[in-house]
Amino acid sequence: MRAIQGKRVRVRMRKENSDFKTEFLSEAGTFMENRDYFAFVELDDMACWVAADGLDSDQEAHSAEMVVQLLLENFTDKPTMSRRKLDEYLQEANDWLRYESRRVRLKASLIMVVTDYTRMVWAVAGNARLYHFRGGRLLGVSRDLSLAQSMADELRISQAAVDRHEERHNLLEYVGKPEQFQPFVSKKTLLAEGDVLLLVTSGLWEGVDIPEMLDVLEEAKEPTAMVDMLEEVLLSKQRPTIANYTAAAVYADKVFKEERKSKKxxxxxxxxxxxxxxxxxxxxxxxxxxxxxxxxxxxxxxxxxxxxxxxxxxxxxxxxxxxxxxxxxxxxxxxxxxxxxxxxxxxxxxxxxxxxxxxxxxxxxxxxxxxxxxxxxxxxxxxxxxDPLELDKRIQQAAAFKGVQEKVKEADLLMESQDYAGAIEIYKKARNAAIHAGFASGEKDIKSKLEEAESKLKALEKEQKKLLAEKQEQRGDRSNAMEDYAGAIDAYAKAQQTYQEIGLLENVLAMERKIAKADEMLNPIPLPSTGNGGSNGEPGGASAAGTDSDTSAGGSSAGSSGGGSASGTSGNSASGTSSNTASGASGNSASGTNSNTASGTSGNSASGTSGNTASGASGNSASGTSGNSASGTSSNTASGTSGNTASGVDSNMSES
Known part of the structure; x- marks a missing residue:
């Protein structure tokens, strides 16, 4: 168990006891977008570098980046140099690109290098390459999986012709291949101190030949200098079109030394x-x-x-x-x-x-x-x-509901500004749209809003008609005050009709009463009269109408051009446009539309611009309780309760 623990310590110190330096560059060339991608990870016991070239034109998905990130994620989760496991990682990346190929088929070419800081394994899918340099010379280069390389393997073309052959981009294997995917995974290769690993995409190896790479290697002592000088060589050729290019240089200045154990x-x-x-x-x-x-x-x-x-x-x-x-x-x-x-x-x-x-x-x-x-x-x-049709149905329903909602908001704003007519019109359109869209809850809400708007509009119209009727009533009151009873009746009738329309019955009855009063003033009821009159003050009188006519009740009359009457307590009355007029040297004169009127205990009076004027040598006299007398140029005067008017040289006298 002690030996196992010691080995674990040595594994954890692999990176610390080795020195690998990495530098890279990746550019778009003469294109707008760079679809190449490079990334690497250095763990305590292993490291992995991956360079990929996106071969599709999808504007949303970047196949090279997707592949590199998935490979590094799997490797970080389970670091390995097993050819089988690395093949599984590549197969999973291939499945992922196939699954994500929605608009166009996603494709990528890649080179992947894995090391334990002592040995390395590389994997190829497409025509991205690995160049392995040692001691200033090219030790080895990865094999493209292209039709041009296959032709070289069959000796149909030379190996040197592969880099310029028209079939160099016709790939037999690539990540995202729809059929069976068979990437190449190498065996383990022992590394030595001073080795240089160069990972490049086709955009660089097409523009930089191997002899030019060796020249750069001879001058460049650091990976940064190497990738910069490779780029200078590529750009110095000033080609009209330069593809996306990526170069990553790894300098193994020191590799991890494993202890050799004896067989015993x-x-x-x-x-x-x-x-x-x-x-x-x-x-x-x-x-x-x-x-x-x-x-x-x-x-x-x-x-x-x-x-x-x-x-x-x-x-x-x-x-x-x-x-x-x-x-x-x-x-x-x-x-x-x-x-x-x-x-x-x-x-x-x-x-x-x-x-x-x-x-x-x-x-x-x-x-x-x-x-x-x-x-x-x-x-x-x-x-x-x-089902896409079902999803379309949902999209259309949401759009229709949104349209109804926008109409309701527009109508609500009109309601706030008290434009009830405009609001009603839009509510009706919104309700029809809701019914058509099957928007039951929205239709119910709109119906309520519509009823509210119609109610407010009716109330507003009623208030407006009420104001109009009040104005008509006020006009009738003004006409009545000016004794224009016909105009007053007309205004009251219009006001009454308007009140009737809006259901104000109390105001209707009020107009009816005002119309009746105005009609009484316009058409007064005449008083009854008798035929007897005289000096004893019994009821009687004279009237003149039309142009001029004198009528004497009770046996008295006056001739000439005018007429007069005297009886009891009544005097002369004139209505319409008639007046007593005296022509000749003397007589009564009335101007305008005024006439001489005497009633009750009053005598003759004249209204307008002139009164009664009598000229001549004699005036009228009336017997009874009072009489008129005129002398010289004096006017007729009646004393008592009644008097006569006379025109001409001679006065008229009526006796009982």
């Missing part, structure tokens, strides 16, 4: 360790048998969950599909099956996106739901278990 010591060590190893082997066999059993059960569980997930996905039960794919992924992680882990993780994410989209659609986040459905459809392009 080795046999003794084997015998000493054999017994405990046999005991351990028994436990190991038992453990492995149990582990194999668990592994088989886990694999079976993984496949069963994956199959169930596919069935649920085909039935559009994505929530259950997500659960099954999650179980399948967990099982693949337990057995460390990275390819199936990636596969089931992708299926899980597709189902998860759909379930998330359904939840967002239910919560009203329609834009985010549409994004989730579109993401799921894009990821499921080559998975036959997810």
């Amino acid at each position: 010591k080795m046999i003794k060590w084997i015998i000493i360790t054999l017994i405990p190893l046999l005991i351990m082997l028994g436990f190991l066999i038992y453990y492995k048998s149990q582990e194999a059993k668990r592994l088989a059960e886990t694999v079976a569980s993984m496949l069963e969950h994956a199959e169930n997930g596919d069935e649920f996905a085909a039935e559009e039960n994505y929530a259950e599909a997500m659960k099954e794919f999650s179980e399948a992924r967990n099982a693949s992680i337990k057995i460390k099956d990275k390819v199936h882990t990636l596969l089931y993780t992708k299926k899980y994410k597709i189902a998860q996106s759909i379930v998330t989209g359904d939840s967002l659609l239910k919560d009203g986040s329609y834009e985010k739901a549409e994004e989730q459905f579109a993401k799921a459809k894009k990821s499921a392009e080559k998975d036959e278990h997810f």
Whole structure:
């Protein structure tokens, strides 16, 4: 056991007791994008360098980077120089590129070198190369897996012609190959101090010949100087087109020295360790048998969950599909099956996106739901278990719901600004769109908003009509005050009609009363009259209408061009446009539309711009309780309770 521990110490100190220096460059050449990729890892006991050249034109996936990272991840997890294990790592990288080939077929050429700081193994897929220099000379170069190299192997062309042959890029093996993939993995090669390893892609070895590499090697004492000088040689040729190129130089200034053990010591060590190893082997066999059993059960569980997930996905039960794919992924992680882990993780994410989209659609986040459905459809392009038509249906439904939501928001803004008519119009459009899209909950909400908008619009219209009716009523009041009873009636009638339309019955009745009063003022009811009149003050009177006419009730009359009446306590009245007019030297004159009116105990009065004027030598006289007298140029005056008007030279006299 002490010897085993000592060996472990020596293994852990391999890197510390060796000196490997690495430098690289990777450029796009005359192209816009560099699709080459180089990376390396140096562990305590082993190191790995990988250079790859992407051979496809996919703008999203970078095949070279994907391959290098997967290889280094597997190597870091389980460092090895086993040809079988390295082949497994390459096969897994090939499967991964094939799986990710959605838009175009992803392809990559690579060279991989693994060392324990004492020996090395390299692997090739394509035409990326390894040059091994020792003592200033080329010790060896990797073999391309191309048609040109195959022709050279068959002696159809020379080995020197391979670098310029038109079939040098016609690769027989490459990472991402759809058929059987057979990369080349070398045997172990012992390293010596001062060895130089050069990993390059085709973009560099096509432009730099081996003699030029040897010249650079002779001058360059450090890896940095070597890659810089190789680049200078390549660019100095000033070719119109320079492909992506990568060069990585590894200087093994000191390799790890292993102690050589004699055969006797080795046999003794084997015998000493054999017994405990046999005991351990028994436990190991038992453990492995149990582990194999668990592994088989886990694999079976993984496949069963994956199959169930596919069935649920085909039935559009994505929530259950997500659960099954999650179980399948967990099982693949337990057995460390990275390819199936990636596969089931992708299926899980597709189902998860759909379930998330359904939840967002239910919560009203329609834009985010549409994004989730579109993401799921894009990821499921080559998975036959997810129906693209169903995903399209979900995308269209989310888009339709989002359109309805935007219309409702627009109508809500109009409601806030009290543009109820505009809001109603947009609510109706949104409701029709919701019905067409099968958006039941949205249609119900829109219906409520529409009813609210219509109610507010009716209330606003009623208020506007009420204000209009009040204005009409006020106009009627002004006309009534100005004794324009006909205009007042018209305004009151319009106000009444408007009040009637909006159902204000109390205001309707109020207008009815105002119309009746105005009508009474416009069309007054005439007082009843009798035919007897005289000096004894009994009821009687005279009236003049039309152009001019005198009428005397109770036997009195006045001639000439005017007329007068005197009886009892009543006097003269004139209505319309008639007036008493006296022509000649003397008489009564009335101007305008005014007439002489005497009633009750009052005498003659004249309104307008002039009163009664009498000229001549004599006036009118009336017998009874009072009479008119006129002399000279004086006006007629009536005393008592009534008086007559007279025109002309001679006055009229009426007696009882």
